[in-house]
Amino acid sequence: MQQDMIVILDLGSEQNAQLAREIRALGVYSEIHPHDIAPEALKALPNVRGIILNGGRNRCVDGRDVDVTPEIYALGIPVISADHPASKAAVKLDAWPEDRAERAACLSEFLFETCGAQKNWNMDNFIADQIELIRAQVGNGKVLLALSGGVDSSVVAALLIRAIGNRLTCVHVNHGLLRKGEPEQVVRVFREELGANLIYVDAVDRFLDKLAGVAEPETKRRIIGGEFIRVFEEEARKLEGISFLGQGTIYPDIIESGTKTQKSIKAHHNVGGLPDDLQFELVEPLKMLFKDEVRAVGKALGLPDSMVYRQPFPGPGLGVRCVGAITRDRLEAVRESDAILREEFDKAGLAGKVWQYFTIVPDIKSTGVKDNKRAFEWPVVLRAVNTVDAMTATIEEIPWPVLHKVTERITHEVKGVNRVLYDLTPKPTGTIEWE
Ligand code: XMP
Numbered sequence: 001m002q003q004d005m006i007v008i009l010d011l012g013s014e015q016n017a018q019l020a021r022e023i024r025a026l027g028v029y030s031e032i033h034p035h036d037i038a039p040e041a042l043k044a045l046p047n048v049r050g051i052i053l054n055g056g057r058n059r060c061v062d063g064r065d066v067d068v069t070p071e072i073y074a075l076g077i078p079v080i081s082a083d084h085p086a087s088k089a090a091v092k093l094d095a096w097p098e099d100r101a102e103r104a105a106c107l108s109e110f111l112f113e114t115c116g117a118q119k120n121w122n123m124d125n126f127i128a129d130q131i132e133l134i135r136a137q138v139g140n141g142k143v144l145l146a147l148s149g150g151v152d153s154s155v156v157a158a159l160l161i162r163a164i165g166n167r168l169t170c171v172h173v174n175h176g177l178l179r180k181g182e183p184e185q186v187v188r189v190f191r192e193e194l195g196a197n198l199i200y201v202d203a204v205d206r207f208l209d210k211l212a213g214v215a216e217p218e219t220k221r222r223i224i225g226g227e228f229i230r231v232f233e234e235e236a237r238k239l240e241g242i243s244f245l246g247q248g249t250i251y252p253d254i255i256e257s258g259t260k261t262q263k264s265i266k267a268h269h270n271v272g273g274l275p276d277d278l279q280f281e282l283v284e285p286l287k288m289l290f291k292d293e294v295r296a297v298g299k300a301l302g303l304p305d306s307m308v309y310r311q312p313f314p315g316p317g318l319g320v321r322c323v324g325a326i327t328r329d330r331l332e333a334v335r336e337s338d339a340i341l342r343e344e345f346d347k348a349g350l351a352g353k354v355w356q357y358f359t360i361v362p363d364i365k366s367t368g369v370k371d372n373k374r375a376f377e378w379p380v381v382l383r384a385v386n387t388v389d390a391m392t393a394t395i396e397e398i399p400w401p402v403l404h405k406v407t408e409r410i411t412h413e414v415k416g417v418n419r420v421l422y423d424l425t426p427k428p429t430g431t432i433e434w435e
Helices: 016-025 039-044 070-074 100-114 123-138 151-167 182-193 204-211 217-238 251-256 291-300 328-347 400-413
Strands: 005-011 029-034 048-055 079-082 091-093 142-146 168-174 197-202 242-246 281-283 356-360 366-370 373-386 417-422
Touching: 005 016, 016 029, 016 048, 016 100, 016 251, 039 048, 039 070, 048 100, 091 100, 123 151, 123 281, 123 291, 142 151, 151 168, 151 182, 151 242, 151 291, 168 182, 168 217, 182 197, 197 217, 204 217, 328 356, 328 373, 328 400, 366 417, 373 400, 400 417
Parallel strands: 005 029, 005 048, 048 079, 079 091, 142 168, 142 242, 168 197, 242 281, 373 417
Antiparallel strands: 356 373, 366 373
């Protein structure tokens, strides 16, 4: 490992992730660990230059007062403490300064003066380290990866290709619910440009047949998730000698599913749920990265911007935007209108400024006029939201000319659509997706 590290011990603060990001922004790698980490385990972490005891105002974890073992102060590593009573051996702050610049100055003094840390956290060093670590873990073995085309799985794929080349097998399952041009892009970038060993599975009919007539949203999700695992499992069984499974787990997944304080917000299953007789050791090279760092790694590995900076896209894909029971023609209306919306947002310079934007086609029809004839057709609903964490969201004020242009194009270019509506509902009360 090339990077110096600052360890944050979680003493109940809700700001651990933010603090880790602030330290990394200053050029020093940082990890969050539980307050009761064994001193030997802490000592075994590579290149620890400093320890931060990060207590919230309450300094309590799961309702109990907590403290670190005094042995922490005897490791010979500088300790800083904020909002937390600490031994005389520690640099003590009453609280973190509120002001960003003051916080950065205070952190810089600790990192560089007190700890003598090197400013060596950058994506090139990260990539070099991970290639070494992946090679050490995998040896001569083979790795399997479900490559959805999303940011995380794409970056893992690119990194694994660098590290082990054709001993990585990527499986891209096209379930028919991907956006326009997405499966083609995955094949082009990974198979043709990066020379990956890529298995492309056209499972469109299989998924759409299973979903036919199913209107209940959670049942739709379960079918899509369950079928995905079955298809992936079938492909895995055809291959021989694979003992590792690559996964695009990232740091927020780990923080969310719990250091001690952070309550488990959601269980994360990437390709969880594989049968027991298919046992793989996991390779998770991004598990210590925040999303913006994952993007920076993807960029450094040569992935196209359209893959690295793409907006979030739910696992069940367009399936949750084709409201109610999915039909092929209405699904095409979702896919085509989504492509138009994305194209017009790109042209208007809104891509990258709006967090998530897409179209929904509900299962209703209204009367309209097309070519002087009555047209009883679907409406397309536009949704464009901004958010920090997807827990709440606000509505983006899209300029009228953009809305007009999108409406004009969708009603003329998308088959079966005669109206366009704009969803003005923030979250709450609406969720971001309609299902
Ligand atoms: P909601 O609709 O809950 O969405 O406000 C919040 C964010 O999560 C995404 N989303 C999903 N992502 N599987 C996913 O991987 C899902 O089933 C799913 N449902 C919603 C949604 O696109 C938004 O970014």
